[in-house]
Amino acid sequence: MTLEDEGDDHTPLGPPRQVTIDALCEHFANDVMTVEEFERRIDVAHGASSVDELRHLLRDLPGGGLPAVREASQTVPAGYSTIGSDQVRENGYAVAIFGGTRRTGRWTPARVNTAVAVCGGAELDFREAALGPGVTELRIFAMWGGVEVIVPPGLNVESHGMGIMGGFDHAADRSAPDPLAPTLRISGVALMGGVDINVRHPGESSRDARQRRRHERRERVREIKDGARGIAEDVKRQIRGPGSGGF
Numbered sequence: 001m002t003l004e005d006e007g008d009d010h011t012p013l014g015p016p017r018q019v020t021i022d023a024l025c026e027h028f029a030n031d032v033m034t035v036e037e038f039e040r041r042i043d044v045a046h047g048a049s050s051v052d053e054l055r056h057l058l059r060d061l062p063g064g065g066l067p068a069v070r071e072a073s074q075t076v077p078a079g080y081s082t083i084g085s086d087q088v089r090e091n092g093y094a095v096a097i098f099g100g101t102r103r104t105g106r107w108t109p110a111r112v113n114t115a116v117a118v119c120g121g122a123e124l125d126f127r128e129a130a131l132g133p134g135v136t137e138l139r140i141f142a143m144w145g146g147v148e149v150i151v152p153p154g155l156n157v158e159s160h161g162m163g164i165m166g167g168f169d170h171a172a173d174r175s176a177p178d179p180l181a182p183t184l185r186i187s188g189v190a191l192m193g194g195v196d197i198n199v200r201h202p203g204e205s206s207r208d209a210r211q212r213r214r215h216e217r218r219e220r221v222r223e224i225k226d227g228a229r230g231i232a233e234d235v236k237r238q239i240r241g242p243g244s245g246g247f
Helices: 014-029 035-047 051-058 066-073 206-240
Strands: 091-097 100-103 112-118 121-125 135-143 146-151 156-164 167-170 183-191 194-199
Touching: 014 035, 014 051, 035 051, 091 100, 091 121, 112 121, 112 146, 135 146, 135 194, 146 183, 156 167, 156 194, 167 183, 183 194, 194 206
Parallel strands: 091 112, 100 121, 112 135, 121 146, 135 183, 146 194, 156 183, 167 194
Antiparallel strands: none
8 A cells, every 4th residue: 555645736635635644644653543443543544535534543552643634734833733523511601790800821612601891801811721622612702891812823713793882803814724724613691791702822912913913914915916926917918919019
């Protein structure tokens, strides 16, 4: 049996398939599985039609498989990690009433998290959080208060919130999320209060994030201008025709 190079696979499963194969090779080299089991899993990886099938091939391996996937793919920046579903509690709470609460650094969110801010403020920083596989839910209620949610680049984030005389804002990440990353699903209501979902790199302050976004916007504008100039030059050359020295 030979390992085909999946690097040329341009389907949505191309990168995660190769990441899975690389992870299996790494575990085989560490004598985690027999030759027969290694060949079986490689065959399944080549024939997989969904990311869940690829996840299943790594789930029972040391470390739960997913950390090895990220190390091989190098598509997720340093920050959050994943743990097995058996290490995640079902429900968690963050309550701020006439006060404040914070979840930062290395912490483990529950499968379903509820954040309540009434005349107070809550900060939930997921950049170094240890997330369970699949979907982690965050349900928010903010009344005369605010909740700030900080997420790292690459994490799949879904937001479905409602602002009533308040705001439920999500500054989405422009970079493509990692197809193997878990999902943070945020929902809730901001009643005369505010919910802000912001993307920051690990260790990045809010000021640093604003400066980075300004720099990224300037770079995008420059690229658009350069592209427009290139199109204009192509049009001019076509109008002049071959061998023409000018208009």
